[in-house]
Amino acid sequence: MPSKLQQLREMTLVVADTGDIDAVKRLKPVDCTTNPSLVLKAVGLPLFAEKFDEALDWGRSQNLSDEQRVVKIGDRLAISVGAELTKLVEGRVSTEVDADLSFDTEGSIKKAHEIIAAYGERGVSKDRILVKLGSTWEGIRAAEQLQKAGIDCNMTLIFNKAQAIAAAEAGAFLISPFVGRILDWHVKASGKTYSSDEDPGVVSVKEIYRYYKAHGIDTVVMGASFRNTGEIEQLAGCDRLTISPSLLDELDKDQGTLERKLHPEMDGAKPERVSMDERAFRWAMNEDAMATEKLAEGIRQFNADLQKMRGLIAERLGLGAREAAE
Structure with missing residues (x-):
């Protein structure tokens, strides 16, 4: 019998949540996603x-202030990691806009164009890249403009349906709901142990998908952001599912049967269509302590x-030390 990973690939596009080149070579995902932690x-x-x-030699040769030099070298390194990953996967590599731009729409747009241009200088076309943006209201507005400019966006740090609806209305190419972090919050808040089918993170993604x-x-x-293979199986x-190498390995070793849980035509009442303007978005986030806390x-x-x-x-x-901190 094929492994659960092989079975999963028959029904879902599997993405590697890593910047580990060796793991990507071994596991052969279609896409890769990175973030500052992974880079x-x-x-x-x-x-x-x-x-x-x-990158250091390049940075030293640029006519920049020390602070600008450090930032630009960091950008170059992130692109170096992403460019290597594009050589190993058939699909896309996600590269993240700086987290300190999460509440700066214009700054995020500018950085996204710089990311695409930097990949272009390395011969990587924009259709191989997803620009990752934090799912703040400002990040979603940046995605709206970038999508209109032909730059596809991956909206990260999704914790509730309000963010998902706003991202969809902005025309975002892709959203990344963080299953495990939602579970973490509820476990800490309630002290409860959740089975995989009642896992709050799983339930949230199912609601968004529906x-x-x-x-x-x-x-x-x-x-x-998975904590265990049970979440993935649900x-x-x-x-798509973006999965860490350790959990991909677990699935690859498991020879059990994997049941498909999500289908485009799912049973049940059709959810009401909602419009998500800024007022509705901010109020929905205010009313959701988990989403507010985990996004921040x-x-x-x-x-x-x-x-x-x-x-x-x-x-x-x-x-x-002083220059490094500035």
């Missing part, structure tokens, strides 16, 4: 030592790793 890990690998040195399919929404639903049939926490975490990366670059450039 930070990737540049610590021997494979990227030469690219790190190249809403999208019921209303003919083309935006791709890609479940992310979402078998979802458009996710932005802080991504920014913390972004700052770690910049601190490492500043250190390698020989800048002092």
